[in-house]
Amino acid sequence: MLKHLLYFFTLCTITVALGQTTNQSVVAQKGDGIFSLLRAHDIPYRYIDSFIQLNKEKITSGNQLIIGKSYVLPIIKSDSVTASINRKIDSTSIKPEIKTELLFGEDYKNFTVKNDTLKNAVYYLIAGHGGPDPGAVTTYNSKLITEDEYAYDVTLRLARKLMAKGATVYIIIKDKNDGIRDQRILEVDYDEVCYPKKEIPRSQKLRLQQRTKAVNKLYLKHKGAYQRLIVTHVDSRSVGKNIDVFFYHHKNSKNGKRLADHVHTTFKEKYAKHQPNRIYSGTVTSRSGLYLVKNTLPPMVYIELGNIRNSKDQKRILNYDNREALANWIHLGLLADYSGRK
Ligand SMILES: [Zn+2]
Known part of the structure; x- marks a missing residue:
């Protein structure tokens, strides 16, 4: 139980840190795709639409990223952060x-x-x-x-x-x-x-x-x-x-x-x-x-x-x-x- 609580508090701290208000951007490297980029920045997949919206002129018709171009990351809304944290707790707190x-x-x-x-x-x-x-x-x-x-x-x-x-x-x-x-x-x-x-x-x-x-x-x-x-x-x-x-x-x-x-x-x-x-x-x-x-x-x-x-x-x-x-x-x-x- 204590362990779980500690884990929860650690995540809370991360939440505060994540509470960004300006969009971050990243440059696409070889092998990057929309999913891997979102994954690498801990952005839940349901933000895929906002990602595409923010970057639509730099996404190919086959939904590929262009190497060397800079992409704007969507801002995670605080309620979704909580939701994803809850999901994280859900999925890590079980005994193998x-x-x-x-x-x-x-x-x-x-x-x-x-x-x-x-x-x-x-x-x-x-x-x-x-x-x-x-x-x-x-x-x-x-x-x-x-x-x-x-x-x-x-x-x-x-x-x-x-x-x-x-x-x-x-x-x-x-x-x-x-x-x-x-x-x-x-x-x-x-x-x-x-x-x-x-x-x-x-x-x-x-x-x-x-x-x-x-x-x-x-x-x-x-x-x-x-x-x-x-x-x-x-x-x-x-x-x-x-x-x-x-x-x-x-x-x-x-x-x-x-x-x-x-x-x-x-x-x-x-x-x-x-x-x-x-x-x-x-x-x-x-x-x-x-x-x-x-x-x-x-x-x-x-x-x-x-x-x-x-x-x-x-x-x-x-x-x-x-x-x-x-x-x-x-x-x-x-x-x-x-x-x-x-
Ligand atoms: Zn067959």
């Missing part, structure tokens, strides 16, 4: 707790909940395809590889990161004997089931209906909570041979678009930082024709992580470090969306 999820497999089943930043968030994760439907299929070094196994691996890694921050996570498509696999070739099987434990039908229509129903039922149960659905595929089936990460949302869902934008922005920032020479052309678009986009209730983002049949994308997706990075970037985008929620 070790939890177990058998779906993550032997090596990953235990994880530590270090903070409860996401304790009020509910996520539904759907790895594309599964059961009798492996999704896109190809061979690598004459071994069969399939889309569903790779989408599932990224999904589990994402689930683990969200759960480590206290989120409630429903892994809708699941396989009790796969787990997170640090391997290049993920063995193909056909025994995935749909939440809670339903056999996945062969017909595409029934398959999509089944997972939609599962999510919508849970959504009603959690009504009122912050709830988001993330669907992952590795086939870029609708964008020809494009080799980037694409994000789709429902055209009438403001929250869905915001969610997709947050994850997309994180990807752009990460690419700029880690692969500055790679031209990133991933986009956010509305694709309300996709069954899941159209029929599921929670705000959602549908992510194409690449095309497993494309040799460049294969390189990215077969390396498990890259799958971990993809999961991490999605998770950071989700965190940004959550902390900027209205």
Whole structure:
């Protein structure tokens, strides 16, 4: 208790120090993005709009900053400072707790909940395809590889990161004997089931209906909570041979678009930082024709992580470090969306 009080008082002192009345400005360095800049200056993400407003003539159409230009930081209002302090206390005052999820497999089943930043968030994760439907299929070094196994691996890694921050996570498509696999070739099987434990039908229509129903039922149960659905595929089936990460949302869902934008922005920032020479052309678009986009209730983002049949994308997706990075970037985008929620 004393420790918590001390922490609280320390933060109060910071508040007083933060009570600035004039705007500070900073010069954008290589690798800086809007989010990283706000993060570096302890400005909550919900100030993103005021940041853009203050600097609109120096932000590119793709929401990028220009290296060497000076950017004005928004002033944090005192009530928001208090709110962010309360959130900080919320998320730091819990005792680390070790939890177990058998779906993550032997090596990953235990994880530590270090903070409860996401304790009020509910996520539904759907790895594309599964059961009798492996999704896109190809061979690598004459071994069969399939889309569903790779989408599932990224999904589990994402689930683990969200759960480590206290989120409630429903892994809708699941396989009790796969787990997170640090391997290049993920063995193909056909025994995935749909939440809670339903056999996945062969017909595409029934398959999509089944997972939609599962999510919508849970959504009603959690009504009122912050709830988001993330669907992952590795086939870029609708964008020809494009080799980037694409994000789709429902055209009438403001929250869905915001969610997709947050994850997309994180990807752009990460690419700029880690692969500055790679031209990133991933986009956010509305694709309300996709069954899941159209029929599921929670705000959602549908992510194409690449095309497993494309040799460049294969390189990215077969390396498990890259799958971990993809999961991490999605998770950071989700965190940004959550902390900027209205
Ligand atoms: Zn697919």
